[in-house]
Amino acid sequence: MTRKTLIILLIATIYLFAIFALWPQIDLGIAGLFHSSGRFIARGPTGDLWRRFFYDAPYLLLGAFLLTALAKKCGRVEKGPDGRAIIFLVATLALGPGLLVNGVLKEISHRPRPEQTRDFGGPWTFQPYESFGGQCARNCSFVSGEAATAAWTLAPALLAPPPARAFAVAAALLFTLATAGLRMAYGGHYLSDVTFAALFTFLIVLGAYQWYRRPPRPKGEKPRE
Template sequence: MTRNILIALLVGTVYCFAIFALWPGLDLGLASLFYRSGHFIGRGEVGDHFRRIFYDAPFFLLGALLLAAIAKWTGRAERGPSGRAVAFLLVTLALGPGLLVNGVLKEISHRPRPEQTQDFGGPWRFQPYDSFAGQCRSNCSFVSGEAATAAWTLAPALLVPPPGRPFAVAAALLFTLATGALRMSFGGHYLSDVTFAALFTFIIVLVFYCWYRRQEKPEE
């Protein structure tokens, strides 16, 4: 079933490539919904508070799981993530949000963020996701680092035992959706930025989850 979902994600990603390439105005149209009276509606004390929570939550989750693993390895607890589970979590976080998103795409895409474009009071012209010809030079809009990190929470969700796994996966998906919407409300990213950040991360997580399941099947 995991492989079928992975195939569906790959097909969906191809469709999204085509949709946002053929209709780049979707990004501008949806970004404009968050722009009112000369500013993006997410900006402010409340928005900053929620952004801090959303930013920190995946790392707190990872820290808690690492502590649980250490407690198991040192004999202080009977249950906790295995070494292979910890490797799965760390590798997917490093390769998805870490290397692919923040290390590569955000540095080479040159796409200005919505708040940096002329359509929303900024100095630069709008660029579609596939242009790579924008004026941004570092930490650019494509793709969203925070949406990718939120999408990574699918990895720990998949480690939850089967009775609770569907609820954990649903929570991870809702958290990703909320993080993406929050970043759009800040004028920090377009819909294509958060969509591809999530899709790329989900694909990486599922690829390594297939590896994890092959090795850990006797324990489940």
């Protein structure tokens, strides 16, 4: 089922590439829904508090897994993630939100954030996601780092035992949706920014999960030629 989901997500990503490229006004239209009276509606103390929560929660979750793994190794608890699970969690966070999103795309896209564009009171011109020709110099709008990190919570959700896994995955998806919605309401990202951030991360997580599910090779066994 995970492999089928991976293929479906890949097809959906390609399809959405075309949709947002052909109709870039979708981004402006959705961003406009969050802009009222000259400001984006999430700007303020309450929005700042929620943004802090959504930003910190994935890292706190990873920390809980690391502490539990350490406690298991020290004999403090009987159940907990093994080394393979920790590699899966750390690698997906590093490769997705870390390297691909914050290390590469946000630094080379040059796409101004909604709050930085003339359509919403900023100084710069709106750029479609595929343009890579905007005036933003670094830490730009495409794609959303916070939405990508939120989407990473799918990784720990997939490690939940089968009876709870469906609920954990649903919670990860809802958390991603809430984070993406807040970032748009904050004026920090367009719909395409948060959508592709989540899809790219989901693809990396599901791809790595294929490796995680594969039984480790017994010690001394040579790989097949």
